[in-house]
Amino acid sequence: MMNAALGQAPYSRNDSRAPEGPLAIEARGLVKRFDGTLAVDGVDLAVPEGAIYGILGPNGAGKTTALRMILGIIEPDSGTRRVLGHERPQDIARLIGYLPEERGLYPSMKAYEAIAFMGALRGLPLKVGRERGRELLERHGLGHAAERQVRQLSKGMAQTVQLLGTLVHEPKLVVLDEPFSGLDAINQGKLERLIRSLADKGTTVIFSTHVIAHAERLCEGVAIIAGGKVPYAGSVDAARDRIPAQVRLETRHADGPWQAALPPGSRAEGNFWSFPLPESGVEPLLRALIEGDAGILSLSIERAGLHDAFVAIAGEAAARALAEETPAEART
Amino acid sequence: MSEPTPKSRLSLLQAAFVVARRDFTAVLFSRVFFFFLLGPLFPLLVGALAGGVGSVIDKSSGEPEIGIAMSAADVDAMIAAHGALKPVLGGGLPQLRVLERLKPGETYDARAALTGSEGNVAGVITGTPERPTLTAPAGRIGWLRGDVALLAATALGNAPAVFPEVATAEVATSGASEKRARLATAQAGQLLLFLLIMLLAGMVLSNLVEEKANKVIEILAAAIPMDAVFLGKLFAMLGVSLVGITVWASVIGGVFALSGSLLGGFADPSSLPDPGVGWPAFLALAVAYFAMGYLLLGSLFLAIGSLATTVREVQTLSMPVTMAQVLLFFFASYAMAQPGEPVELAAIAFPLSSPFAMLARAAQDEAVLPHLAALAWQALWVGIAVRTGAGLFRRRVMKSGPQKARRKGLTALFRNGSARRA
Secondary structure, eight states: OOOOTTTEEETTHOOOOOOOOEEEEEEEEEEEEETTTTEEEEEEEEETTTTEEEEETTTTTTTHHHHHHHTTTSSSSSEEETTTTOOGGGGGGGGGEEEEESSSOOOSSSSHHHHHHHHHHHTTHHHHHHHHHHHHHTTTTTTTGGGSSSGSOHHHHHHHHHHHHHTOOOOSSEEESTTTOOHHHHHHHHHHHHHHHHHHHHHHHEEEEEEEEHHHHHHEEEEEEEEEEEEEEEEHHHHTTTSSSSSEEEESSSOOGGGGOOTTTOETTTTTTEEEOOTTTTHHHHHHHTTTOOOOOEEEEOOOOOHHHHHHHHHHHHHHHHHHHGGGGGOO | OOOOOOOOOHHHHHHHHHHHHHHHHHHTTTTTHHHHHHHTHHHHHHHHHHHHHHHHHHHHHHHOOEEEEEEHHHHHHHHHHHHHHHHHGGSSSSSSEEEEEETTTTTOOOOHHHHHOOOEEEEEEOOOOOSEEEEHHHHHHHHHHHHHHHHHHEEHHHOSSSSOOOOOOOOSOOOHHHHHHHHHHHHHOOOHHHHHHHHHHHHHHHHHHHHHHHHHHHHHHHHOOOOHHHHHHHHHHHHHHHHHHHHHHHHHHHHHHHHHHSSSSTTTTGGOOOOOOOOHHHHHHHHHHHHHHHHHHHHHHHHHHHSSSSHHHHHHHHHHHHHHHHHHHHHHHHHHTTTTTTHHHHHSSTTTTHHHHHHHHHHOOOOOOHHHHHHHHHHHHHHHHHHHHHHHHHTTTTTTOGGGGGOOSSSHHSOOOOOOOO
C-alpha cells in the first residue's frame, strides 16, 4: 500500500520484504519531545491488516508514547500517521480497541458494567455491551464475578475485565500496551491464545512488550525500539535473517587437514566447532570434511533467534536492559 | 492503495452523553449525593443558630434606657410619668433607670456616667422637670429629646391626664418593610446559589481527580474527544444538582402542603414576601442563574483539575479560585444593597458575579427583560469558559510528567506537559 501523504510505505526501509496488502497502521517520522527531551525520534511503522505486530523495547524506549501518538491520544510534534486509512484515529474509534499500560477502571462499577461502559465509549449500545460483557466474562471463566464491583476483584481479574472491555465492541484493530505485564504464566498463556484467536478472525493486533519471547512466539512483524528510535521495523523472519545461521559441528578427531575447510572465525571447544553458515551453503563444507576424514559425529544448523537479532540491531546495552526487565517465567 | 474505512465514531454530544450518564448514575447512587442533599442544611443550621444568638443579642441590646439623676421628688415624678406613658407608647418609650437621687445641693456628672457606663444607658436626664437637661451622644439626642420632653411635661402635670383612645387601621405592609423583605429574599437566594455552586464545583473537581488517579482518563482519551469528557462531566453534575433541587423543592412543597392540611398553616406560602418578579419567575431565574454560575465555575475548576494529579495539588490550585469566588460573592452581596448604582452594574457585568447580582435583582425589582439580556450575556461567557476550559483540559489532562519538570505559575497552565516515556 502506498498513499500520497506518506509516500512509500516505510516497511521497506528496513525490510526488503515489504508487507503485501493494506496496512492497518502507517506511521512515518513520528517525533515527540517533552520539556526538551526527545521521547520518540522519527518512528516509522507499517503494520499489515490482520497481522500480530510487536513493538519491542526496554522500558523508557518510547513504546507507550509511540502508541499514544498512533492512537491520537497525544499529537506528534512532527510526522504523519494513518490508522485504517484515517489520519485522525478518533474518526474510527469504533474500530479500535486500546488497552493502556496503566490499567484503569472505575472501582465502584460492576465487572460487566465496566465492560459495557468501555464498549459504549466506542459506540456499542449499553444494552448490547451488558449482554456481551456477561458472555465474555462467562467465556473467560469470570462469570461468577460479573456482578462484583471492580474494587472487589483481584488484580488479575480486573486486568482481564479491562482486556474484555477493550474487545467488547469487536474492533478491527486492537492495540495493547504491555498486555502481559502483571499476569502470571497461566494468564500469559491465555492471553497469547486470545491474541492468536483475534488474528485468526482477521483482527489486527499490535502490542508493546519488553519480553522478546512473547514477540517471537506471537508476532509476524516487529518494530525494535530503543532510545526513541526504531532501528528495525519489519518481519520477525527478516530480523532473524540478519544474523547468519550458526553451524555446530562435532568431530571424532580434534585436528586434521580438514580444519582448513572451516570458515575463518570458527570457534573450537574440544571436538566441538561453531561458525557462521558459509554463504556457499553447507554442502561444499560437508564434502571437504568427509574427504579430510574429520569423522563427523553431528552437524546442526541453528537459525538465529529474535534475541540475537535484537542484540545485533539495538545493541548490547538495550538487550541488557530488556533482559533485566524480563520476568523469569517469561523468558522461555 | 486501500480504501479508507468509513468514519465510525460517536459525535461529540453522544460521547459527552456516555460520560455524563456514567458520572450521573455514579454520583446519584453514591453517598456523595446523600451528603449533597444534606449539604444546604448545614449552613441553614449554622445560620439559624447564629440568627438565634443574634436575635438574643439584638433583643438585649435593642432596648436602650434613659438614666435619670434628679432630686428624689423629681425622680419619683418622672417615674410616675413614665408609668403613665408606657402603656400608651409601649416599646416606643425607653426604659427609665434611676442613676442617682440627688440630695439638695448635690450635682451629678452625666458625661462621666455615660462614658463609664457598662449598662445600656443611651442618655442621662439631669436638672428638673421644669428645666431638664439631656446628655447623650449626638446621634441619640434627636431620638430621645421628644421622649424626655413628654416625660417631663407629664411629670409636671402639663400633659393630658387622659389619653384619647386611638382607633387603628391595619395594613399588610409598608413600602419600607416590603423592601426589607425583598432584600432578605435576595440575600437568601444569593447565599443558597453560592453554596450550591461551590459544593458542585468541588464535587466535579474531585470526580476528575479520582478519574486521573485510577487511570480511567487514558481509556476515555483514547476513545472519545477530550471536549466530550469535559462536557460530559460538567453536565452530569448539573443533572445531579437539578435532581437535588427537585428533591429539595418536593420536600419544601410537601412541608407547605402538610402545613395547610394538618399543621394549621404554620408555613403558609402566601405569608412569604413576594420577590420583585414574583415567585414562579424568581424560581425559574434562580435555576437559570444557578446553571450559568455553575457552568462558569465548573469550567474553571475542571480546567484546574486537568492540571492536578493529586488531591493535595487540587487543594493548592483551587484555593485561590475559591477565595476569589467568595470575594465575588461578597461583591455581589454588597452591590445588592445599591441597586442601579455603578457597583451593582459592575457586579452584573462581571461574568462570575453576574448570576448572584441578577438573582438579587430578581428578588428586588419587577423588571423581567434585563434578566433575558443578562442570561444571554452569561451564556456567551459560559460558551467562552467551556471552550477555553475544554481546550486547556485537552492539552493538559494527559500529561503525567515528572514533578521536577513542572513549572509553577501561570506558564504551567499553557505549556505542553510531559507524558511518561515508555
